[in-house]
Amino acid sequence: MIGRLTGTLAAKAPPRLLVDVAGVGYELDVPMSSFYNLPGIGERCTLLTHFVVREDAQQLFGFLTHDE
Numbered sequence: 001m002i003g004r005l006t007g008t009l010a011a012k013a014p015p016r017l018l019v020d021v022a023g024v025g026y027e028l029d030v031p032m033s034s035f036y037n038l039p040g041i042g043e044r045c046t047l048l049t050h051f052v053v054r055e056d057a058q059q060l061f062g063f064l065t066h067d068e
Helices: none
Strands: 004-013 016-021 024-029 044-053 058-063
């Protein structure tokens, strides 16, 4: 399971992010409350994550705080 990611914010387009973690790019969906509080592209960020596996999809969601 993926519980947290720390890396460089490589791209962002609502509601999706691309975070580079040691050369691996993770795509995450984030709520807009997190999206608007992210640093700029090229800066480091840490996101708490929730990984959902379904029969037809695998999705990684990211959040800036535990409350989200």
